[in-house]
Amino acid sequence: MAKRDFRLLVNGKTRNVTAEPDEPLLWVLRDRLGLKGTKFGCGAGMCGTCKVLVDGEAWPSCRLTVSAAARGQKILTIEGLGTPERLSAIQKAFVQHGAFGCGYCTAGMIVAATALLMRKRNPTRSEIIAAMDGNLCRCAAYPDILAAIEEVAASTEEIEPTA
Numbered sequence: 341m342a343k344r345d346f347r348l349l350v351n352g353k354t355r356n357v358t359a360e361p362d363e364p365l366l367w368v369l370r371d372r373l374g375l376k377g378t379k380f381g382c383g384a385g386m387c388g389t390c391k392v393l394v395d396g397e398a399w400p401s402c403r404l405t406v407s408a409a410a411r412g413q414k415i416l417t418i419e420g421l422g423t424p425e426r427l428s429a430i431q432k433a434f435v436q437h438g439a440f441g442c443g444y445c446t447a448g449m450i451v452a453a454t455a456l457l458m459r460k461r462n463p464t465r466s467e468i469i470a471a472m473d474g475n476l477c478r479c480a481a482y483p484d485i486l487a488a489i490e491e492v493a494a495s496t497e498e499i500e501p502t503a
């Protein structure tokens with residue numbers, strides 16, 4: 341398919357890219373925009389590792405084409421949620437709880453948890469588990485991931501991105 345020019349709104353900035361229309365957003369973010377925090381897992385929308393926020397909803401970027409992502413939606417990647425100097429509340433809680441083994445799934449987990457808490461500020465444990473169902477962790481860090489999200493859910497901390 342012939343390449344075309346697309347305009348994306350990523351982490352608050354307009355980014356122009358040239359890509360094949362059906363190229364997955366995941367590869368555009370990683371290879372063309374250098375946003376390597378979003379990871380490839382299954383490539384089939386099953387593992388949640390590649391999730392990004394699209395107008396506040398967590399979407400697997402492996403299943404979203406660049407042409408579909410270039411319709412004015414606000415895309416936020418893990419880099420747009422917080423910075424090392426100023427972590428978002430959920431990023432901070434993941435660090436404090438050591439909610440990871442290898443860390444490969446962590447960006448997708450934080451994106452999914454952010455989407456949940458932006459939609460519902462104080463979800464119950466079962467609502468958290470249901471919302472995180474599409475995110476897999478091969479290191480089985482689930483208890484610490486749940487504890488981190490529950491801590492933020494029970495707090496009054498701002499959920500909005502701090503980047």
Ligand code: FES
Nearest residue numbers: 381382383385402
């Ligand atoms: S890589 Fe996208 S859901 Fe697994």
Ligand code: FES
Nearest residue numbers: 441442443477478
């Ligand atoms: S921390 Fe290793 S896959 Fe989740």
